[in-house]
Amino acid sequence: MQPILDLRRRPAGALIGLALVAIALVALPFVLTGIGTFWVRITNLAILFCLLALGLNIVVGFAGLLDLGYIAFYAVGAYVYALLASPHFNLHLPFWIILPIGGLVACFFGVILGAPTLKLRGDYLAIVTLGFGEIIRIFMNNLSQPVNITNGPQGVARIDPFRIGAFDFSATERIFGLTFTGPMKYYYLLLLVLLVVIAINLRLQDSRIGRAWEAIREDEIAARAMGINTRNMKLLAFAMGASFGGISGGIFSAIQGFVSPESFILVESIMVLAMVVLGGMGNVWGVVIGAVLLSFVPELLREWVGPAQQAAFGRTILDPEVIRMLLFGLALVLMMLYRPAGILPSALRKRELEQKRGPRL
Amino acid sequence: MSAAAAPAPSHEPLALLSAQGIGKRFGGVQALSEVSFTINHGEIYGLIGPNGAGKTTLFNVLTGIYDPDGGSFTFDGQPLNGLKPHEVAARGIARTFQNIRLFANLSALENVMIGRHVRTKAGVWGAIARTRRTRAEERGIEKRSLELLDYVGVASRANDLAKNLPYGFQRRLEIARALATEPKLLALDEPAAGMNATETQSLESLLHDIRRDGTTILLIEHDMKLVMSVCDRVLVLDYGKKIAEGPAAAVQKDPAVISAYLGGEIALNLKGA
Numbered sequence: 042m043q044p045i046l047d048l049r050r051r052p053a054g055a056l057i058g059l060a061l062v063a064i065a066l067v068a069l070p071f072v073l074t075g076i077g078t079f080w081v082r083i084t085n086l087a088i089l090f091c092l093l094a095l096g097l098n099i100v101v102g103f104a105g106l107l108d109l110g111y112i113a114f115y116a117v118g119a120y121v122y123a124l125l126a127s128p129h130f131n132l133h134l135p136f137w138i139i140l141p142i143g144g145l146v147a148c149f150f151g152v153i154l155g156a157p158t159l160k161l162r163g164d165y166l167a168i169v170t171l172g173f174g175e176i177i178r179i180f181m182n183n184l185s186q187p188v189n190i191t192n193g194p195q196g197v198a199r200i201d202p203f204r205i206g207a208f209d210f211s212a213t214e215r216i217f218g219l220t221f222t223g224p225m226k227y228y229y230l231l232l233l234v235l236l237v238v239i240a241i242n243l244r245l246q247d248s249r250i251g252r253a254w255e256a257i258r259e260d261e262i263a264a265r266a267m268g269i270n271t272r273n274m275k276l277l278a279f280a281m282g283a284s285f286g287g288i289s290g291g292i293f294s295a296i297q298g299f300v301s302p303e304s305f306i307l308v309e310s311i312m313v314l315a316m317v318v319l320g321g322m323g324n325v326w327g328v329v330i331g332a333v334l335l336s337f338v339p340e341l342l343r344e345w346v347g348p349a350q351q352a353a354f355g356r357t358i359l360d361p362e363v364i365r366m367l368l369f370g371l372a373l374v375l376m377m378l379y380r381p382a383g384i385l386p387s388a389l390r391k392r393e394l395e396q397k398r399g400p401r402l
Numbered sequence: 403m404s405a406a407a408a409p410a411p412s413h414e415p416l417a418l419l420s421a422q423g424i425g426k427r428f429g430g431v432q433a434l435s436e437v438s439f440t441i442n443h444g445e446i447y448g449l450i451g452p453n454g455a456g457k458t459t460l461f462n463v464l465t466g467i468y469d470p471d472g473g474s475f476t477f478d479g480q481p482l483n484g485l486k487p488h489e490v491a492a493r494g495i496a497r498t499f500q501n502i503r504l505f506a507n508l509s510a511l512e513n514v515m516i517g518r519h520v521r522t523k524a525g526v527w528g529a530i531a532r533t534r535r536t537r538a539e540e541r542g543i544e545k546r547s548l549e550l551l552d553y554v555g556v557a558s559r560a561n562d563l564a565k566n567l568p569y570g571f572q573r574r575l576e577i578a579r580a581l582a583t584e585p586k587l588l589a590l591d592e593p594a595a596g597m598n599a600t601e602t603q604s605l606e607s608l609l610h611d612i613r614r615d616g617t618t619i620l621l622i623e624h625d626m627k628l629v630m631s632v633c634d635r636v637l638v639l640d641y642g643k644k645i646a647e648g649p650a651a652a653v654q655k656d657p658a659v660i661s662a663y664l665g666g667e668i669a670l671n672l673k674g675a
Contacts, residue, residue: 241530247523248529248536249543256516260503266465268491268520268583277526
């Protein structure tokens with residue numbers, strides 16, 4: 042199930058490869074800082090999107106439930122952190138208390154969304170989840186009256202960064218003669234969280250629970266006849282996906298120091314879903330690649346599109362922002378035409394797509 | 403559902419499943435009406451009848467896919483009423499489907515491993531932490547599943563996708579998956595459909611093996627030769643009603659059964675001849 046991590050099978054090669062990847066990942070922020078601190082921030086956002094995409098992968102990839110409102114859980118986690126660690130309510134709880142709370146609250150919302158939608162599938166489920174995502178965002182936008190809870194469209198500002206004792210993740214300091222900026226420290230933290238989440242995803246997939254999800258996706262009636270409690274298993278998928286989203290949201294809140302409803306619009310949900318689909322639904326490594334690509338490519342295009350036009354025509358003909366999304370959309374369409382199962386398709390998805398083309402059974 | 407029709411398992415210690423007055427209506431169609439029967443421990447019990455007689459509906463009502471409009475089932479001394487399909491499976495009734503419903507894109511082994519779900523426990527924490535207990539359980543699941551594949555004769559294709567198996571193997575795999583849930587009653591919906599003579603013959607010996615190893619079988623089948631040779635007793639349905647029940651040989655000669663299968667007039671002619 043997880044050949045990349047199986048060291049027993051290819052001990053020498055795998056260890057060397059793993060070591061090289063580890064060194065590259067550790068050195069990355071220093072290299073990026075050389076190009077511009079801006080890129081470390083983008084990398085951090087990319088890792089956050091990896092976390093989100095891996096959470097959504099549990100719902101969409103493993104259990105096969107199409108969720109178009111996933112960003113709502115990210116929003117819930119972000120707001121829980123923002124409200125419990127900012128001058129807004131004058132609460133300043135430590136992050137290691139708030140993050141689990143954010144995860145739990147998001148998990149609760151996951152169940153709230155999951156319970157009434159258990160009997161819906163495909164397009165219908167997509168529409169309900171889409172509505173749910175919008176409801177959460179609109180609530181965030183309007184819960185400033187009569188009691189000011191979310192501060193409405195202005196959002197919540199001056200959110201506390203992560204702190205452990207005197208160690209402040211947002212401050213720059215010198216350790217062992219090396220300068221660590223705030224984004225760099227967050228980078229290492231995020232990397233650690235990402236590794237944990239990847240491990241959880243891989244282990245879940247290759248377990249009794251993961252098999253039950255696969256069974257539900259393949260044939261729900263047969264799964265029930267085999268004694269799988271499909272209701273609980275679907276709720277579990279929603280709840281787990283949501284809590285990953287909630288925890289990521291909390292980290293996002295702390296890194297940005299500011300949250301507003303604008304960060305959680307529908308396009309963000311669709312972006313995360315696109316990462317999962319593009320990378321390869323159900324394939325953990327594929328999803329990570331999808332998230333990294335879709336986070337970086339638009340930024341790279343933003344950097345290049347303007348200068349490229351300047352060089353070619355001497356002036357900017359098309360707004361970089363417009364052409365960026367155009368190229369991005371085109372890339373997605375081509376991907377779906379030529380690699381419909383994603384960059385790294387899960388074995389299962391690949392078979393399903395083949396089956397739809399060829400004769401069934 | 404009348405609560406008054408309390409079953410009395412103590413009167414019949416042999417009864418594994420008893421159905422009392424099962425009814426099921428779909429709109430204007432009375433798919434089942436007042437069907438009662440008893441299946442004893444260790445029996446192979448046949449369920450036959452012309453197409454549309456209500457056999458599969460009876461299966462679906464029994465396994466919790468539909469709720470009956472009336473009547474009740476008693477299984478192993480406990481009422482089955484109102485249970486969901488997964489609860490019925492947990493009680494010990496496993497089924498196969500008339501149109502094979504394997505997890506087509508999973509391997510044969512994975513299909514059977516999913517059947518072990520209901521008899522194993524590992525939850526989210528077990529899966530993430532890979533506790534000693536979970537690892538032991540996983541090994542047990544795989545070992546048992548391989549044994550079952552071997553038992554039904556599909557072991558040589560354990561790693562093939564279910565959809566790539568030959569038809570007869572798919573039928574057998576579905577039986578292995580059902581057996582993985584450790585059923586007391588194995589309900590098979592036309593397991594021989596589409597099989598050639600050789601495949602049917604080996605299915606017959608498999609059914610005998612399963613019974614010998616202690617599992618009671620409820621068998622829907624159109625292949626009369628198979629029914630006559632394996633079933634101890636047979637229930638005949640026609641238009642949702644029970645028209646005959648008894649030992650296979652006796653049922654075969656029952657005029658009501660002949661007329662249901664061949665049409666009233668032909669049956670009369672046969673009688674006259």
